[in-house]
Amino acid sequence: MQAHLSNLLVGTASCLLAIPALAADNGAVSGKVIFKGAKPVMRPLTMDATPACAKQHTKPVLSEEVVMAGDGSLANVFVYVKAGLAAKTWPVPAKAATINQIGCVYQPHVVGVMVGQNVEFLNNDPTGHNVHPLPRVNNEWNQSQSPKGDPIVRTFAKPEIGIPVKCNLHPWMRVYVNAVEHPFFAVTGPDGSFSIKGLPAGEYTLSAWHERFGTQDFKVKVPATGAATANFTFK
Numbered sequence: 646m647q648a649h650l651s652n653l654l655v656g657t658a659s660c661l662l663a664i665p666a667l668a669a670d671n672g673a674v675s676g677k678v679i680f681k682g683a684k685p686v687m688r689p690l691t692m693d694a695t696p697a698c699a700k701q702h703t704k705p706v707l708s709e710e711v712v713m714a715g716d717g718s719l720a721n722v723f724v725y726v727k728a729g730l731a732a733k734t735w736p737v738p739a740k741a742a743t744i745n746q747i748g749c750v751y752q753p754h755v756v757g758v759m760v761g762q763n764v765e766f767l768n769n770d771p772t773g774h775n776v777h778p779l780p781r782v783n784n785e786w787n788q789s790q791s792p793k794g795d796p797i798v799r800t801f802a803k804p805e806i807g808i809p810v811k812c813n814l815h816p817w818m819r820v821y822v823n824a825v826e827h828p829f830f831a832v833t834g835p836d837g838s839f840s841i842k843g844l845p846a847g848e849y850t851l852s853a854w855h856e857r858f859g860t861q862d863f864k865v866k867v868p869a870t871g872a873a874t875a876n877f878t879f880k
């Protein structure tokens with residue numbers, strides 16, 4: 646009886662050891678964001694007031710308020726898991742999210758970061774800038790940066806979607822920072838597509854945010870392995 650019980654315990658222990666492999670987070674959700682309707686016409690940015698900016702461009706630079714392909718595929722949409730994740734703390738990436746200033750344009754135009762992750766603003770330009778986020782929830786700050794100056798490194802302490810960041814010197818400059826408490830987010834590319842990987846299986850509310858077209862939610866069931874699909878249409 647004694648021997649039988651210890652065999653049973655050994656068996657139980659090896660089962661427990663196997664559990665982490667079974668619980669690996671291999672789910673994913675991917676999809677595409679499109680816009681249906683008359684395509685908005687973007688105005689060219691007027692940089693004439695600052696020749697150091699204007700001189701860096703040979704062609705007109707269009708506002709990035711709407712970046713859309715001919716078929717309506719919508720870029721620069723921030724897609725993230727809004728609800729459904731277990732209450733746990735996800736590790737913050739050691740690597741900073743980088744926002745460069747090139748030709749007096751923020752690159753990229755929409756950025757996702759984790760709360761507490763470093764956000765590094767670089768200045769590639771031969772002119773000064775003044776980085777100035779306008780959050781509703783996080784702390785507002787603004788900091789000037791000399792031509793080709795040292796990076797400005799900051800964090801966003803609270804979750805917040807669509808934080809506009811402007812430059813006090815160049816009114817056309819705009820980047821939107823999105824801070825969330827987990828790593829399950831993406832920004833749509835020029836083809837309107839996105840992919841969020843490494844999700845635990847479960848039912849989630851995904852949210853898609855666009856600076857002009859607003860917010861849309863989508864309920865999705867993510868399998869333990871493989872990808873669920875979530876497509877968004879803005880009008």
Ligand SMILES: [Cu+2]
Nearest residue numbers: 774775812815
């Ligand atoms: Cu500037």
